[in-house]
Amino acid sequence: MKILSLIIFSIKENIKTKFYLVITIFSIFIIFVSLLLKGLSGFEQPQRILVNTGLAMIELFCLVTILLNTAGLLLQDIETKSIYIVLSKPISRSKYIFSKYIGLLCLTLFNIIFMAFIHLIFIKISKWHVTKEYFLTLGTIFLKSGLIGSISLFTVVSMTSQTSAIITSFLLWIMGHFSSELNFIVGKIQTSFLQIILKIFIYLIPNFQYFNIKDYFDSVYFVSKFNIFWGLAYWLVYNSFLILFTMLVFKKKNL
Amino acid sequence: MKKLIRYCSIIILFSTVFPLNYNLFKNYSTPFLPIERTKLVLEKYFILDSVGIIFGLRKIISDIAWIQLLQYYGSEPYEIDEEESPKDEEHSHYEHMTKIQKGKYKRLLDYFKRVVLLDPLHTLAYFYGIGALAWNVERPQEALELANIGLENLKFQKGDPNSDYWEIFKYQQAIYYKLSGNYGDMLNKLKEIVESGKSPNLVKAILANLYKKYGYYKEALKIWEEILSSGDPEYTERAKIQIYLLKSRCVDG
Numbered sequence: 001m002k003i004l005s006l007i008i009f010s011i012k013e014n015i016k017t018k019f020y021l022v023i024t025i026f027s028i029f030i031i032f033v034s035l036l037l038k039g040l041s042g043f044e045q046p047q048r049i050l051v052n053t054g055l056a057m058i059e060l061f062c063l064v065t066i067l068l069n070t071a072g073l074l075l076q077d078i079e080t081k082s083i084y085i086v087l088s089k090p091i092s093r094s095k096y097i098f099s100k101y102i103g104l105l106c107l108t109l110f111n112i113i114f115m116a117f118i119h120l121i122f123i124k125i126s127k128w129h130v131t132k133e134y135f136l137t138l139g140t141i142f143l144k145s146g147l148i149g150s151i152s153l154f155t156v157v158s159m160t161s162q163t164s165a166i167i168t169s170f171l172l173w174i175m176g177h178f179s180s181e182l183n184f185i186v187g188k189i190q191t192s193f194l195q196i197i198l199k200i201f202i203y204l205i206p207n208f209q210y211f212n213i214k215d216y217f218d219s220v221y222f223v224s225k226f227n228i229f230w231g232l233a234y235w236l237v238y239n240s241f242l243i244l245f246t247m248l249v250f251k252k253k254n255l
Numbered sequence: 256m257k258k259l260i261r262y263c264s265i266i267i268l269f270s271t272v273f274p275l276n277y278n279l280f281k282n283y284s285t286p287f288l289p290i291e292r293t294k295l296v297l298e299k300y301f302i303l304d305s306v307g308i309i310f311g312l313r314k315i316i317s318d319i320a321w322i323q324l325l326q327y328y329g330s331e332p333y334e335i336d337e338e339e340s341p342k343d344e345e346h347s348h349y350e351h352m353t354k355i356q357k358g359k360y361k362r363l364l365d366y367f368k369r370v371v372l373l374d375p376l377h378t379l380a381y382f383y384g385i386g387a388l389a390w391n392v393e394r395p396q397e398a399l400e401l402a403n404i405g406l407e408n409l410k411f412q413k414g415d416p417n418s419d420y421w422e423i424f425k426y427q428q429a430i431y432y433k434l435s436g437n438y439g440d441m442l443n444k445l446k447e448i449v450e451s452g453k454s455p456n457l458v459k460a461i462l463a464n465l466y467k468k469y470g471y472y473k474e475a476l477k478i479w480e481e482i483l484s485s486g487d488p489e490y491t492e493r494a495k496i497q498i499y500l501l502k503s504r505c506v507d508g
């Protein structure tokens with residue numbers, strides 16, 4: 001019950017931020033841009049641009065919202081000392097972190113549903129349709145967002161600066177998309193010690209490219225290679241590890 | 256006890272991460288070329304293309320690349336190869352082409368390569384590109400190069416006889432007929448391509464012009480009518496003119 005109240009509190013706090021509203025308006029604007037791009041793309045396959053741009057914008061919008069909301073809200077809680085009110089009640093720090101994360105996930109899910117709804121209206125207006133792969137892509141966008149959410153929560157708790165936490169999370173996002181390429185580059189390094197260290201790091205960061213179905217969701221062949229159960233297991237392992245580790249760091253943190 | 260369980264869970268989860276990622280690196284494949292074969296072909300778009308690859312936004316950047324390609328191919332051909340480009344008086348010699356563009360748009364192949372490097376599954380880019388390179392700008396070797404890239408990227412479709420892989424294969428055959436001067440077979444192959452229903456209007460227009468050149472006015476007329484009914488604004492005016500000309504020729508003939 002306490003956790004549920006905390007989750008609701010976390011969602012309310014997220015919604016209260018003005019930045020959130022600005023981003024929402026921006027996202028709608030971006031979908032209009034996709035309509036403009038559609039107009040420029042020639043007569044053949046104009047809907048392709050609309051679908052691709054929309055999906056990319058949904059993902060980027062989720063990323064920016066998560067990074068800024070996580071970084072902003074937790075540090076704001078500490079700065080405004082509202083965290084002491086929450087923690088002075090018999091609520092453990094672990095529950096606080098857990099509810100923060102679940103609140104973030106709920107809001108991300110709402111975001112994706114809201115954005116996808118607008119996107120689908122535009123697709124419908126364009127007299128086009130979506131396949132089931134489209135919805136699977138939305139699912140993977142949610143998984144990616146959840147993963148970057150736990151990463152950013154970890155960086156925010158472990159770092160004192162909001163900017164450094166955002167930058168670190170963002171860099172990990174990039175590296176997660178680029179890990180197979182990084183793996184190749186690291187393989188070319190001559191110094192074996194450095195190579196081992198970098199390899200460990202590459203195998204440690206989550207592979208976001210695995211969830212990046214939106215870059216090839218129109219190919220049934222490649223989409224079929226994505227195993228939803230394997231993906232969920234991967235996601236759960238990473239998230240559990242990151243959240244547990246964040247809880248541990250937060251417990252030791254001097255507030 | 257609780258503490259111990261928590262620490263143990265973290266250690267177990269941490270050690271699970273490595274085999275999971277190792278397995279992904281080994282077994283999971285995407286349609287994209289590995290980095291050692293990724294060559295960003297147009298220098299001026301290097302940053303944009305890199306952003307697409309690094310941020311996992313290949314498809315949207317590929318779409319932007321496609322728009323930039325259409326703008327390049329739709330603009331004045333400022334990159335003209337003077338030696339290859341025909342003089343005005345030579346135009347009649349190339350009357351079978353949809354546009355007189357030989358020796359122009361020197362970097363057209365690079366533009367197509369850029370699109371399919373970012374999105375190897377962009378089949379329209381292959382069809383459109385092979386058609387434009389082989390018959391519009393008269394550079395069949397470049398068209399073959401693009402066809403080979405397409406066949407390599409879509410080889411996973413080999414098992415399906417109705418797939419885009421075999422469609423590109425037909426284009427490749429048509430180009431070989433063209434290179435060997437076997438225009439009859441080339442026409443038949445292009446007809447097969449158009450009848451498959453996957454060809455862009457550019458290829459249909461190429462076939463219609465070839466039909467006209469070789470005196471098959473009724474067939475040419477039928478294709479132009481089909482293009483007109485598609486509602487493609489780029490071809491509406493030309494289709495109307497061609498239909499008018501071809502109808503008069505059909506009556507004369």
